[in-house]
Amino acid sequence: MAEPALRTENLGKRYVLGAERHDTLRDAVGAGLRGGRSAAGTTELWALRDVSFDVAPGDCLGILGRNGAGKSTLLKLLSRITEPTTGRIELNGRVASLLEVGTGFHPELTGRENIFLNGAILGMRRDEIRRRFDAIVAFAEIERFLDTPVKRYSSGMYMRLAFAIAAHLEPEILVVDEVLAVGDALFQRKCLGKMGEVSREGRTVLFVSHNLTALTALCRTGIVLEGGRVAARGAIGECVRAYLAGLLAAREGERVLGEAEFGFRRVRVVGANGEAETGALDAAGAFRLELDCRLPSSPDVNVGFTLYNDSEVAALSGSARDDIEVLPAGDVRFQVELPLARLPSGRYRVEGAVWDRGTRHDQSDALVAFDVVNSRSVLDVSGVKPRGATLLDRPWTLCRES
């Protein structure tokens, strides 16, 4: 068997919180004089524990997990930003990590200057950057603005330039974190295409994303982190299922959220009587999706969701500003009727996001999940799954009878 491109053994990272961190010299000197470190109020937190996996060369590994599950810590260890507390990592080849798009960009510098600076920061040599300069500029589509300071760029241009530089790195192992979270759909597709290309060229890619569709499309294998440990590992499809199951396991039909400063607070499905509905939804009935959010004061803020069926196909999407021109700031509640007649029987999960121009305040892969029983569709009832993700909700008319 070929040697893995990357292997970790019992990897662990412990953070010490609380009084042990002397944040002023006086504390440190004081603790030193007392003959030791003050133990009071010290808490240990294992952000990562006993993580072992390996990745074959040319493979694309997807890393899934809830916020705080240890994904970022794992990437930081792999890219040598911080040191593990236990265990070891073996890397065969040059690693380039892209934990944030535009790391080290300086707003005052021009696009041209930032290409060189950012390239150097990501580990490219000057002649390498020079050689790929034109390709980077063409990919980012910023020819006309090369000599403009990037602080004058639109957020889209900024993102494109940043990703273009990173995409033209040629490391053996590429570590990517959530780069596709922002940017328009066209650009996201371009990025995904580029990443697919990178992995087809035989390079190893490690990819963290909340975009499950992208993960499924790009990666062959995956791992799921939960509470700092590997909860599942294997084919990407199984990992996605395990991850979603874990997300929804907490409580069916209703979820309390609220980690982000602005974002979802509570999301549930309610029936006609306004009570939360946790059982299967009859497609003939009227049910609403209720979204409690806290919104920032901004003319561009929007709230949206997408329904995914159990084959991970996006069935339908909607956003609040389709109907409400400006969303009020503060704690708000939205209700939207679920077009159940259009949904074939099965299980659906609701993915949602609260975003602004260029920034994403909150995102969840599974705000809530529900089962639909649709007896309107003859196909569905007879056990043959309709091929479309949505059903026609307009009547058929018989026009001629011979």
Place this chain on the structure above:
Amino acid sequence: MTIEAGRGESRYWRDVWEYRELLYFLAWRDILVRYKQTVAGVAWAVLRPALTLAVFSVVFGRIARLPDGGVPYPLLVFAGLLPWQFVASSVADTAGSLVSNAGLLTKVYFPRLLAPVSAVAVSLLDGLVSLVLLAGLMAYYGRWPGAEAASLPLVALLAFALAIGAGVWLAALNVRYRDVRLLVPFLVQVGLYVSPVGFSSAVVPERFRLLYFLNPLVGIIDGFRYALLGAPAPDPRALGLSAFIALVLLTSGVAYFRHTERTFADVI
């Protein structure tokens, strides 16, 4: 390559060498950014030392009437000001170099030592500009350096070692203890009064000399004046103490930096 818990990498210095271009780019960025959106642009690199010199000449020469020992006063001041400015601005900039690059530190790997060293490189460039100004001033007064100028590289090396040594210590400490940020301006201010920038070491009474020489800048500034202006040679005790302090700061500073840099990203 293997990364293992609790074991520093043996390839550290090779990494530093491989990332040498980043050192250049970080310094290049800091210089470039400094003059962006300024009317005078790069002219500031000349204006700043020239203005400081003018102020010093007036304050110490005209008002305080300090003795000059036969050397034109502006030359005496400039020759003292140059190494002082280099060390002081290096220390101030290196101390903040890791924190101001926190965005990089938490998102990408590079040998952390590059951040403070690039800050010193920026001050070094300022120093070189000042050196050209000084040469012009010397030409104006018709004073040419003698054979003593051969000792200039040694004095410069000493200043460089002191700047990096102190800077690396402060940069690493600043990651955890932001007290440093408040302490440094104070150090720089006091340092100016106890260093022979506006006066010559000859005015210090003998009984205070040893205490006075504990300031490593005394040996360096006197050495500069000796090398360029043919001023009296620096006291060997001053020079010896300077070299000793610079060396101790440099070796212990790098050791402390290496010891703590692995967790910079967690603490910063």
